[in-house]
Amino acid sequence: MFKIxxxxxxxxxxxxxxxxxVWAMVEIINISEKNQKRVRTVGLLSSIFIWASYILGxxxxxVYFGAAEVGDKYIIKGGPWPxxxxxxxxxxxxxFFMVLLASMLLVVIINNNNLxxxxxxxxxxxxxxxxxxxxxxxxxxxxxxxxxxxxxxLIGH
Amino acid sequence: MEELLDRKxxxxxxxxxxxxxxxxxxxxxxxxxxxxxxxxxxxxxHHWATHGILTIIVxxxxxxxxxxxxxxxxxDTKKLSGIVVWSTIIATVIISGYMLYHNLAA
Numbered sequence: 001m002f003k004i005x006x007x008x009x010x011x012x013x014x015x016x017x018x019x020x021x022v023w024a025m026v027e028i029i030n031i032s033e034k035n036q037k038r039v040r041t042v043g044l045l046s047s048i049f050i051w052a053s054y055i056l057g058x059x060x061x062x063v064y065f066g067a068a069e070v071g072d073k074y075i076i077k078g079g080p081w082p083x084x085x086x087x088x089x090x091x092x093x094x095x096f097f098m099v100l101l102a103s104m105l106l107v108v109i110i111n112n113n114n115l116x117x118x119x120x121x122x123x124x125x126x127x128x129x130x131x132x133x134x135x136x137x138x139x140x141x142x143x144x145x146x147x148x149x150x151x152x153x154l155i156g157h
Numbered sequence: 158m159e160e161l162l163d164r165k166x167x168x169x170x171x172x173x174x175x176x177x178x179x180x181x182x183x184x185x186x187x188x189x190x191x192x193x194x195x196x197x198x199x200x201x202x203h204h205w206a207t208h209g210i211l212t213i214i215v216x217x218x219x220x221x222x223x224x225x226x227x228x229x230x231x232x233d234t235k236k237l238s239g240i241v242v243w244s245t246i247i248a249t250v251i252i253s254g255y256m257l258y259h260n261l262a263a
Contacts, residue, residue: 054209058205058206058209061205062202062203062205062206066203083260086256086259086260086263087256087257087260090256090259091252091253091256093205094180094181094184094208094252094256095248095249095252095253097176097177097180097208097209097212097213098177098180098245098248098249100209100213101173101176101177101212101213101216102173102241102245104169104216105169105170105173105241108165108166108169108220109166109170112163112165112166113162113163113166118234120233120234120235121162121166121234123234123238124162124166124170124234124237124238124241127238127241127242128241131241131242131245135245
């Protein structure tokens with residue numbers, strides 16, 4: 001039971017990381033004197049949540065996902081969808097690093113530039129936010145496929 | 158006159174591109190050369206953990222070093238946006254393409 005539930009926090013933090021990036025993007029598009037503190041706050045929260053997802057997801061991956069013979073990795077590989085690990089999980093676990101780096105870059109851009117004064121810098125910030133959002137949603141989609149791979153492996157068809 | 162970008166913005170945007178491509182190429186290298194993957198596993202206990210740590214270190218070090226240089230005249234927001242976007246696309250293609258090949262070949 002703990003194994004199953006302890007996989008969830010990394011998903012929740014990941015989703016919240018993406019939500020904060022969306023919020024930051026919207027605030028940047030509508031930048032004004034009044035919302036600059038909010039831009040910095042949600043930009044930072046996005047990276048914090050994605051870091052939390054990394055730590056919690058990485059721990060679960062290390063301890064449970066790849067546990068010899070009994071981990072989800074082996075259930076998937078022994079089932080009808082081995083590609084859910086061989087391709088989808090492998091892509092997910094390595095693409096993730098770009099989400100993490102992009103979230104940190106967003107913090108750097110937001111906190112070191114006058115976004116209100118320069119539209120082009122806002123475009124750069126929005127571009128980076130979109131990378132976090134697009135790859136973040138990609139993580140969620142791939143995670144869903146991987147979970148179905150486990151289910152398929154357990155059910156056997 | 159357009160305001161120059163902050164040094165850290167230029168440095169870490171370039172560093173993001175470097176680290177992303179580094180990470181993608183490291184995927185290929187560690188999968189193709191077992192001793193490298195074994196060495197990465199030996200460093201932290203898991204090759205993926207080592208991969209993450211190395212990628213973050215590359216990002217931070219290059220970001221710090223490039224932020225110390227006078228690059229604001231050379232890189233404007235348009236160039237940096239292009240570099241960030243293209244490095245993301247290229248890294249994604251390398252990782253996805255290699256894993257597809259790796260799976261089909263297995």
